Amino acid sequence: MAITPYQTLPLVGTKPIQYLTEIQTNALVQVFQEWYDKSPTKAKGRIRGRYWLTFLVLRFTGARIGEVLGIDDRTDIDFRNGEIKLVTLKRHNSRRRNSTRIIPVPASVISEIATYLAEFPEQRGRVFKLDQGNFRRVFYERAKEADIPKDLAHPHILRHTRAIELLRAGVPVTxxxxxxxxxxxxxxxxxxxxxxxxxxGILREKGLV
Incomplete structure (x- = not known):
């Protein structure tokens, strides 16, 4: 099946749900990692590392950006079990507005966080405490480098992308x-x-049309 620049789901309300292809997602991860790895100084690495880790957690949790920026790395990350606790910010039911959820993440993400904190222990407790506007700017710059279309160059695209990824992998919708x-x-x-x-395209791949 041909890879389109990006893909969309049918209209929901007045806007289609857009998400990144696997190729685009991998390209964005690579660009972000190279940006961090090529930090010219240790001071730059300390700063860029926080953006890199925030990006990784967004990519592998499908969380809202405000939820990730609210993580306290001292209390919300279970390094042994590979889990991150998030405070759910958006609930229609006001009684559940401040509920929390536990998200399993790849061991590589936990390892990246642990490695960063080992190198920059003074950042403990503030790794994810970034300004949302600054993070969006950095995200947009990296997305541009990865040739992501401008209208998809925003952090929330990772939430849509993760949802599609999970469902296509066979994870139950609940x-x-x-x-x-x-x-x-x-x-x-x-x-x-x-x-x-x-x-x-799927029917063609299966030889059904």
Whole structure:
């Protein structure tokens, strides 16, 4: 199936849900990592490392940017079990507005955080305490380097991308709902839809058309 510059799901309300392809996602990860690895000085590495770690957690949790920026690396990261605790910021049910959820993340993400803190122990407790506007600017710059279309160059695209990735890997929709912190299953179920073009490609791959 041909890879399009980006893919969209059917309309929800007035806007389609857009997400990155696997190739685009990998390119963005690579560009972000190279930007951090090539820090010209240790001081720059200390600063860039916080953006790199924030990006990684966004990419592998599908969390909202405000949720990730609210992480306290001293209390919210379980290094032994590879889990991160997030405070769910957006709930339709006001009684659950301040609920928390536990998100398993790859061992490589936990390792990156641990390595950074070992090198910069003075950053403990403030790794993710970035200004949201500054993070968006850095994200946009890296996305541009990775040839991500301008209208997709925002942190929330990683949330849509992670949802699609999980569902296509066969993760039950109810689990994806919990991981993303959706208050209603119908919100998560939107990601189950596929476009007509994509459906045609799948049928061709299976030899059904």
């Amino acid at each position: 689990i994806v709902q919990d991981l993303l912190g959706h208050s209603a299953l119908t919100t998560t179920a939107v990601y189950l839809r596929i476009s007509g073009q994509e459906a045609k």
